[in-house]
Amino acid sequence: MSADQRLNDLGVELPEAPAPAGVYKPIVVTGNMAYVSGHGPLKTDGSMTTGRVGTETDLEGGKESARQTGLAILATLKANLGSLDRVKRVVKVLGMVNAAPDFKDHPQVINGCSELFGEVWGPENGIGARSAVGMGSLPGNITTEIEVIFELA
Amino acid sequence: MSADQRLNDLGVELPEAPAPAGVYKPIVVTGNMAYVSGHGPLKTDGSMTTGRVGTETDLEGGKESARQTGLAILATLKANLGSLDRVKRVVKVLGMVNAAPDFKDHPQVINGCSELFGEVWGPENGIGARSAVGMGSLPGNITTEIEVIFELA
Amino acid sequence: MSADQRLNDLGVELPEAPAPAGVYKPIVVTGNMAYVSGHGPLKTDGSMTTGRVGTETDLEGGKESARQTGLAILATLKANLGSLDRVKRVVKVLGMVNAAPDFKDHPQVINGCSELFGEVWGPENGIGARSAVGMGSLPGNITTEIEVIFELA
Numbered sequence: 001m002s003a004d005q006r007l008n009d010l011g012v013e014l015p016e017a018p019a020p021a022g023v024y025k026p027i028v029v030t031g032n033m034a035y036v037s038g039h040g041p042l043k044t045d046g047s048m049t050t051g052r053v054g055t056e057t058d059l060e061g062g063k064e065s066a067r068q069t070g071l072a073i074l075a076t077l078k079a080n081l082g083s084l085d086r087v088k089r090v091v092k093v094l095g096m097v098n099a100a101p102d103f104k105d106h107p108q109v110i111n112g113c114s115e116l117f118g119e120v121w122g123p124e125n126g127i128g129a130r131s132a133v134g135m136g137s138l139p140g141n142i143t144t145e146i147e148v149i150f151e152l153a
Numbered sequence: 154m155s156a157d158q159r160l161n162d163l164g165v166e167l168p169e170a171p172a173p174a175g176v177y178k179p180i181v182v183t184g185n186m187a188y189v190s191g192h193g194p195l196k197t198d199g200s201m202t203t204g205r206v207g208t209e210t211d212l213e214g215g216k217e218s219a220r221q222t223g224l225a226i227l228a229t230l231k232a233n234l235g236s237l238d239r240v241k242r243v244v245k246v247l248g249m250v251n252a253a254p255d256f257k258d259h260p261q262v263i264n265g266c267s268e269l270f271g272e273v274w275g276p277e278n279g280i281g282a283r284s285a286v287g288m289g290s291l292p293g294n295i296t297t298e299i300e301v302i303f304e305l306a
Numbered sequence: 307m308s309a310d311q312r313l314n315d316l317g318v319e320l321p322e323a324p325a326p327a328g329v330y331k332p333i334v335v336t337g338n339m340a341y342v343s344g345h346g347p348l349k350t351d352g353s354m355t356t357g358r359v360g361t362e363t364d365l366e367g368g369k370e371s372a373r374q375t376g377l378a379i380l381a382t383l384k385a386n387l388g389s390l391d392r393v394k395r396v397v398k399v400l401g402m403v404n405a406a407p408d409f410k411d412h413p414q415v416i417n418g419c420s421e422l423f424g425e426v427w428g429p430e431n432g433i434g435a436r437s438a439v440g441m442g443s444l445p446g447n448i449t450t451e452i453e454v455i456f457e458l459a
Contacts, residue, residue, distance in 0.1 A: 131344030
């Protein structure tokens with residue numbers, strides 16, 4: 001089954017592919033590697049999930065934000081590559097959490113994105129290397145920002 | 154027009170290529186990819202721009218720091234590659250801002266570097282994928298630190 | 307002399323290769339590049355070094371944590387590649403320090419990992435490009451988290 005089909009079967013709605021909020025490209029392809037810019041949790045209404053995990057929102061809110069961030073990344077991939085089946089595998093995820101200084105569960109937050117990718121590309125190709133860490137602040141106080149390196153088929 | 158010529162036309166002065174402040178190389182080339190270490194806003198007098206954005210300096214100070222950080226990266230490229238024309242394109246920028254916890258405009262800060270790269274290599278090749286995020290702290294309290302992956306010609 | 311032999315001569319004991327603490331792989335190899343996930347300072351008793359540098363621990367404690375983090379990375383490499391001699395060179399290190407907001411010596415902390423890599427693969431191949439920066443928080447309040455890109459032979 002194709003990744004596009006799997007996404008369809010999840011019954012989720014992608015946001016519009018996000019426009020850059022600065023001087024950058026959402027994705028750069030070089031050779032068979034695609035470098036995807038840090039994405040935020042863009043929703044289908046065009047707004048972003050905001051709030052610091054541990055004070056303004058909790059672990060579940062953070063994980064939901066990470067999944068939404070993953071959906072924004074999928075939107076960028078579809079808009080720029082045409083199909084999610086162009087992706088051979090997830091290579092590396094940098095999951096950045098807008099977290100309180102004493103927050104400890106960053107991996108569980110970023111799992112919201114990683115589980116989505118696993119659902120779309122499967123447990124072998126959809127799961128990559130990863131860091132999940134706490135930032136001092138994020139643009140517009142968004143809850144999560146995630147950048148990814150994909151290998152293309 | 155060459156990138157070296159464009160830099161010349163900007164009328165800016167590069168700092169000396171920065172010496173490592175630890176156990177690392179300023180740049181590593183593997184295949185046609187150049188990985189440039191996190192650089193700080195090194196000035197021509199050898200000092201660094203310091204201060205947290207949102208408390209010790211403001212958005213404009215941060216953006217100026219990001220541009221200066223870009224100039225330090227250009228100095229490293231010239232010293233190690235001989236010419237900025239060795240760069241085919243900017244692939245990925247990680248722009249790290251020493252920001253107050255409630256700061257929100259990280260993309261606008263890092264634009265100071267990205268706009269410089271656009272001036273040097275043009276809007277297509279000079280603009281890459283990017284993340285622009287807020288750190289808890291940076292070495293020596295520098296205002297910005299930026300690392301970049303370049304594709305070489 | 308081989309890297310495995312050099313590690314042996316150091317007389318250090320590696321921890322068990324760490325199991326993932328979330329939905330990710332410890333290492334992904336694509337082409338001749340190995341992307342290693344963010345690792346923490348896993349000790350041979352299975353515990354992690356914790357505490358923020360500048361408040362709960364000091365520079366020396368941070369540097370020791372970074373070295374321990376490097377040992378955990380070596381354990382992952384050996385478990386997944388069979389031998390440290392599969393590594394041709396260190397390409398890029400992202401050294402993340404759980405640091406107080408006014409901490410300034412991140413490079414000296416991450417040197418604990420970089421010096422270890424230099425001992426194992428030598429000063430040319432063991433030392434790569436690097437960023438050493440301060441995070442707002444890290445999973446489980448670990449003192450350091452480090453991710454690395456290696457080129458394989």
